[in-house]
Amino acid sequence: MSLLDDDFLLTTPMAKKLFHDHAEKMPIIDFHCHLDPKEIYENKNYKNISRIWINEGSFGDHYKWRLMRANGVPEELITGDGDDYQKFLAWAGTIEKALGNPLFEWTHLELRRFFGINDVFNTKTAPAIWEKANQLLATEDFKPRNLIKRSNVQVVCTTDDPASDLKYHKLLKEDEAENGFKVLPAMRPDKAFNLTTDGYGDYLDQLGAVSGKKITSFKSLVGALRQRFEYFESLGGHLSDHGLNFFHFVKASDDELNDIIDKARHNKKLTKTEVDQYQTMLVEALMHLNKEFNWTMQFHMNVIRNANKPMFKSFGADGGFDSMGTQPDLAQEFMKLLMDAQEQNEIPKMIIYSLNPNDWMQLATGMGDFQQDGVQKLQLGAAWWFNDTFDGMKRQLTIMAEQSLLPNFVGMLTDSRSFLSYPRHEYFRRVLCNVIGEWAERGQAPDDEDYLGKIVEDISYNNAHDQFHFFDKD
Numbered sequence: 001m002s003l004l005d006d007d008f009l010l011t012t013p014m015a016k017k018l019f020h021d022h023a024e025k026m027p028i029i030d031f032h033c034h035l036d037p038k039e040i041y042e043n044k045n046y047k048n049i050s051r052i053w054i055n056e057g058s059f060g061d062h063y064k065w066r067l068m069r070a071n072g073v074p075e076e077l078i079t080g081d082g083d084d085y086q087k088f089l090a091w092a093g094t095i096e097k098a099l100g101n102p103l104f105e106w107t108h109l110e111l112r113r114f115f116g117i118n119d120v121f122n123t124k125t126a127p128a129i130w131e132k133a134n135q136l137l138a139t140e141d142f143k144p145r146n147l148i149k150r151s152n153v154q155v156v157c158t159t160d161d162p163a164s165d166l167k168y169h170k171l172l173k174e175d176e177a178e179n180g181f182k183v184l185p186a187m188r189p190d191k192a193f194n195l196t197t198d199g200y201g202d203y204l205d206q207l208g209a210v211s212g213k214k215i216t217s218f219k220s221l222v223g224a225l226r227q228r229f230e231y232f233e234s235l236g237g238h239l240s241d242h243g244l245n246f247f248h249f250v251k252a253s254d255d256e257l258n259d260i261i262d263k264a265r266h267n268k269k270l271t272k273t274e275v276d277q278y279q280t281m282l283v284e285a286l287m288h289l290n291k292e293f294n295w296t297m298q299f300h301m302n303v304i305r306n307a308n309k310p311m312f313k314s315f316g317a318d319g320g321f322d323s324m325g326t327q328p329d330l331a332q333e334f335m336k337l338l339m340d341a342q343e344q345n346e347i348p349k350m351i352i353y354s355l356n357p358n359d360w361m362q363l364a365t366g367m368g369d370f371q372q373d374g375v376q377k378l379q380l381g382a383a384w385w386f387n388d389t390f391d392g393m394k395r396q397l398t399i400m401a402e403q404s405l406l407p408n409f410v411g412m413l414t415d416s417r418s419f420l421s422y423p424r425h426e427y428f429r430r431v432l433c434n435v436i437g438e439w440a441e442r443g444q445a446p447d448d449e450d451y452l453g454k455i456v457e458d459i460s461y462n463n464a465h466d467q468f469h470f471f472d473k474d
């Protein structure tokens, strides 16, 4: 088979039928990504392929940055102010060695799907690819909105702080009919959780100002967040998203929480228990709000962030210096949260991603203890970040099938900062069709294309459409 042949990853006749006749045609609802709504609104062409592929200022694809560093590329040719063409050649030299890494396939998929370039990308072909790609990048077809449209994307959910004014979401809402897609906010209140970081007090003041609720207590903090839920909802937002790098379930009274907030505001040292108490009670408050607003709550858990301190100091977060967390009891601690919330029937719709696949069985089976009030209220999230690979995707799909009901799965998301990343949905759909096709081949599933095809179409699009109800008012 040639590289990225039409049937790549599809090893059975059923898999080929399921992908080509069912998955491939389905639109995309990308319900978690890090695209900048300002860039979508301003809709400017990228100067060259290094800017859309590697970095534009401090914004860019840290997946690539990590590999380039591993290949000895100096930082000036990664996130620095080095020459764009030299960055591109450095990326070509890195990709030559990325066999078996998803970026090898994703990079070639992006060249084929957007640029019509079917060459193998390496240092020999890089000069010609640079010329052809840059010519195309200057055209109308390569403006951000057209890249989204060409990818058959119906919804882009960005990742937004509760204090955001969502200026560009409002502006893009006016262009929704013309664009043919929605750009919707998903609330990421991590700054409200991170009470041990500098600026926590200032952030509460900022959140208080935009919500019109002066934050002097835990109750008023929740009141401010409630107002932001109302604001995000008014612009079509139906998801929240939470980066729980670690988690320990410890309850607290309102008085204890108010003391904790006061200490944090005055930069007084907090005990580990106090941090755990605050985060536990804030998660529970947000669970209540998600349930009340009929939103879906996403959790991104078990991460070591910014491990390279010198680089964090010089570059900041999301620089490619994060890795899989190893809190061994995180799933168990999360189960305590679910057990406690269930007492008050306060568990909302949830999608739970752990960066550590050792958590997946605990989470998948644990969620099975609380599946009530609707179809697949709790879901094991798509293979996330370092698990976003052929094997990782296959493993997540298999666990969800073995421990719950895969046909209810809301499927894939890009989680990306690049407008060229939508082929990750194609990659996922190929893995999905191959898994189901292999079951049919082995006699573990009926050899019934209509039945299996409907399942594939549901996981590719219909389930997300129904779960997130973005089109309710349409």
Ligand SMILES: O=C(O)[C@@H](O)[C@H](O)[C@H](O)C(=O)CO
Residues within 6 Å of the ligand: 034, 243, 300, 318, 385, 415, 416
């Ligand atoms: O949402 C997250 O926590 C992660 O997606 C994280 O932001 C990371 O930078 C990422 O994009 C992984 O794909």
